Every structure is written in structure tokens, then in C-alpha cells.
Amino acid sequence: MSYTIHPADQLEGTVELPADKSIGHRSALLSALADGRSRIVNYPQSADPRSTLACLEQLGISSSDDGDNAITVRGRGLHGLHPPSMPVDCGNSGTTMRLLAGILAGQQFGSVLTGDASLKQRPMQRIADPLTAMGAHVKLRQGCAPIRIRGRQELEGITYRLPMPSAQVKSCVLLAGLYAEGATTVREPVPSRDHTERMLGLDVEEVGGERLLTVEHGHTIPATTWHVPGDFSAAAFFLVAGSIVPNSELRLNNVGVNPTRSGLLEVLDDMGADITVENERVKGGEPQADITVRSADLEATTISGPVIPNIIDEIPVLAVAAACAAGRTEIRDAEELRVKETDRLSAMADNLQSFGVSVREYEDGLDIDGPAVLKGTSVSSFDDHRIAMAMGVAALVAVGPTTIDNHKCAAVSFPRFWEELEQVSG
Numbered sequence: 001m002s003y004t005i006h007p008a009d010q011l012e013g014t015v016e017l018p019a020d021k022s023i024g025h026r027s028a029l030l031s032a033l034a035d036g037r038s039r040i041v042n043y044p045q046s047a048d049p050r051s052t053l054a055c056l057e058q059l060g061i062s063s064s065d066d067g068d069n070a071i072t073v074r075g076r077g078l079h080g081l082h083p084p085s086m087p088v089d090c091g092n093s094g095t096t097m098r099l100l101a102g103i104l105a106g107q108q109f110g111s112v113l114t115g116d117a118s119l120k121q122r123p124m125q126r127i128a129d130p131l132t133a134m135g136a137h138v139k140l141r142q143g144c145a146p147i148r149i150r151g152r153q154e155l156e157g158i159t160y161r162l163p164m165p166s167a168q169v170k171s172c173v174l175l176a177g178l179y180a181e182g183a184t185t186v187r188e189p190v191p192s193r194d195h196t197e198r199m200l201g202l203d204v205e206e207v208g209g210e211r212l213l214t215v216e217h218g219h220t221i222p223a224t225t226w227h228v229p230g231d232f233s234a235a236a237f238f239l240v241a242g243s244i245v246p247n248s249e250l251r252l253n254n255v256g257v258n259p260t261r262s263g264l265l266e267v268l269d270d271m272g273a274d275i276t277v278e279n280e281r282v283k284g285g286e287p288q289a290d291i292t293v294r295s296a297d298l299e300a301t302t303i304s305g306p307v308i309p310n311i312i313d314e315i316p317v318l319a320v321a322a323a324c325a326a327g328r329t330e331i332r333d334a335e336e337l338r339v340k341e342t343d344r345l346s347a348m349a350d351n352l353q354s355f356g357v358s359v360r361e362y363e364d365g366l367d368i369d370g371p372a373v374l375k376g377t378s379v380s381s382f383d384d385h386r387i388a389m390a391m392g393v394a395a396l397v398a399v400g401p402t403t404i405d406n407h408k409c410a411a412v413s414f415p416r417f418w419e420e421l422e423q424v425s426g
């Protein structure tokens with residue numbers, strides 16, 4: 001099914017954001033491993049976090065909506081999971097699969113993790129390697145899911161230096177470390193999202209320019225109340241839209257602004273965006289704020305190096321901002337985008353070229369020349385939620401209507417994206 005968007009004269013209003021997926025996944029998994037009932041306020045309604053709850057249900061962990069924008073998860077402790085009667089279906093969620101693999105590696109029963117066709121094409125050797133080094137027996141199919149994990153393997157704590165910035169790999173190893181004898185340490189040369197270590201209450205040590213995160217065998221997880229903020233990655237689409245559509249002013253409340261997630265604010269500031277961050281506070285260990293964005297004349301920039309892990313999900317919509325900015329924007333060190341739900345570098349290059357934008361594609365990034373006059377056209381979502389939403393933002397500044405195929409895939413992370421876009425664009 002396709003969806004047609006017409007250009008907008010301005011954007012105005014308050015955007016209601018979905019809850020943060022990354023924090024939602026982790027709050028559910030840690031609640032399952034806690035002793036007793038935990039409450040998660042503002043648990044995400046999007047498809048991926050719901051896959052996490054479905055997987056936990058297969059493992060004997062029950063949850064229920066409590067009628068007050070929250071869910072209750074009945075934790076069974078580190079060793080209380082039940083053997084699944086069939087392969088555990090992670091849907092389209094790579095976070096669910098990679099984090100759950102770390103937990104299941106330490107169980108006394110065997111398990112199989114699977115997912116949809118897209119997820120079964122994503123690389124899983126990156127978690128199999130450290131888990132194997134810890135003593136787990138992990139079998140993949142050509143480096144991908146399904147993941148077969150043999151039970152009753154004695155895990156040993158290791159020191160593992162991440163070969164690439166990856167919060168999912170880091171989290172997988174730390175969660176497996178809960179079941180490993182001794183201490184498990186992750187060395188992180190380039191910082192990535194730090195939700196897991198925050199939520200586990202781990203100390204962070206800085207040594208030789210690297211972050212060292214250590215979890216001890218049997219580290220306990222108390223039952224608690226988690227508060228999930230608005231998803232910064234969802235906010236990113238409206239931060240860019242509010243910047244590039246003339247005469248616009250948008251407000252986004254209760255946005256998670258964890259510095260390992262909100263690198264886009266820094267990049268947009270470098271490009272000359274008019275963004276105000278106010279009412280900063282910390283809730284449930286995570287920084288939150290209210291953000292206002294107004295239209296501005298953007299300038300091209302160069303994006304590479306340590307900032308990339310902190311904006312990896314925002315690069316598709318950032319490429320749209322680059323098409324509207326004066327000069328050539330260079331994006332490098334972003335080869336990780338080629339192994340997401342689709343090859344996002346190729347997808348963005350193809351779609352922006354369809355709009356008439358000058359784009360050069362590299363193995364690890366893009367060069368984008370602006371400011372371009374985007375021409376309404378037909379583009380593909382590539383069945384990828386972030387590509388679909390980025391195209392929705394681009395369509396707002398195109399000349400003439402733009403048609404996007406399979407727009408409903410946006411529901412993976414932002415079920416009401418199209419309704420929110422219509423509301424603020426009139």
C-alpha cells in the first residue's frame with residue numbers, strides 16, 4: 001500500500017512521541033530477571049518492544065497492562081526462565097535477539113532464536129564470537145539467525161574489547177556476564193548507547209581512552225519502577241522537518257536526551273539549526289528535556305568519527321537535512337548502516353536521487369549536495385521504518401506530491417508517525 005504526501009507551507013504544534021524503544025527493551029528484560037514485580041511506565045506500543053514481551057512470555061514471564069499507561073512484569077530472577085516449547089520469535093527486532101541471546105547463553109536449557117525474513121539476514125556473528133569465548137555453544141546459519149544456543153554450558157567471565165561500537169553487542173556480553181563465573185569486562189574504545197550499564201548500575205572506568213564496564217557473577221537486579229522517556233530517534237524526524245520546512249515551530253516534550261543517543265542535536269547545531277532544549281531533568285536514571293525547533297537556513301557539514309555511533313539511527317533523516325543545506329555534506333564511517341533492516345546508505349542514495357538530489361555513495365557513507373530543489377516523485381520505503389519516515393520528511397519540502405510505498409512499516413518504531421505528521425502540517 002502506498003501513501004501520498006503533499007508539500008507543507010509550515011509545521012506547527014506539539015508532537016506526541018512514542019516511548020523510547022531502546023530503554024523499553026531493556027526495562028522489560030531486566031524486569032524479567034528481577035525477583036518480583038516491576039512496573040514500566042510509558043512502555044512502547046511499537047512492534048519491536050512488543051516482540052520483546054512476546055519472547056519473554058515464551059520463556060514463562062508474564063506481563064499485563066495496568067490501565068495507567070504502564071505495564072507490570074512479573075520477574076522470576078536470574079534462573080527462573082522456563083524452557084521455550086518452540087523457537088523464540090523476535091519478529092523484526094535485532095535488539096531483542098541480540099540481548100536475549102546473552103541471557104539465554106547462561107540458562108540450563110537450550111533455545112533457538114528466530115525472527116522475520118529481514119532479521120534473519122542481519123549479522124549475528126558479532127554476538128556469537130564473545131559468547132563462544134565465554135564458553136557458550138552458539139550455532140548460526142551462515143552467520144545469521146536462527147541462533148541455536150545449547151543449554152547447560154558453564155560460562156566464564158572474559159575481558160572483551162568491542163571491535164566496533166555496538167550497544168547491542170556490549171549489552172549481550174554484559175547480560176551473559178550475569179551468569180559467568182568471575183568478572184566480565186567490556187572494553188569500549190568508542191562510546192555507544194549506555195542504557196544497559198546505567199540500568200544495571202555498573203561503574204564506568206576510563207583507562208587509556210577506553211571505557212571499561214564490568215559486571216560480576218550473580219549481580220542482582222531489584223524489582224523496581226522504570227520510566228521510559230520519549231524516543232529521541234523518533235524526535236529526530238520532527239527536528240529535521242521543523243528545521244527545513246519554512247515558517248515552522250514544533251515542540252517535543254519529555255524527550256530522552258541521553259548524550260549517547262542525542263548526537264543529532266550537536267550535528268544540527270553545527271548546521272545552523274534553531275533548536276532550544278529546556279526543562280532538563282533526570283528521571284529513572286535517564287536525562288529528559290523539552291525541545292523546541294524552528295525553521296532555519298542550514299549549512300553543510302562533515303559527519304564522521306566518534307559521533308557516528310550516537311547518530312547511527314538518525315543518519316537517514318539527517319541525509320534529508322543535508323539535501324536542504326547549503327554546500328556538500330560528507331557522511332563517513334557509517335558502514336554499519338548497510339546491515340540494518342535494509343542497506344540504508346544505498347536506500348537513501350536511491351531515494352534522494354529520485355527526488356533530484358545529487359548524491360555520491362561510498363562504502364561507508366554519502367556525499368550530498370545542497371540546497372537541492374526536491375521534485376515530488378515515487379520512492380520506496382524498502383520495508384524499513386526509518387527510510388519510510390525519512391521520505392515522509394523529504395516529501396514536505398518537495399515540489400509536488402510524493403508517493404511512498406509500504407509506508408505502514410513506520411509502525412515498527414512510531415505507530416502514529418503519519419498521523420502526527422498530518423497534524424502538524426495541516
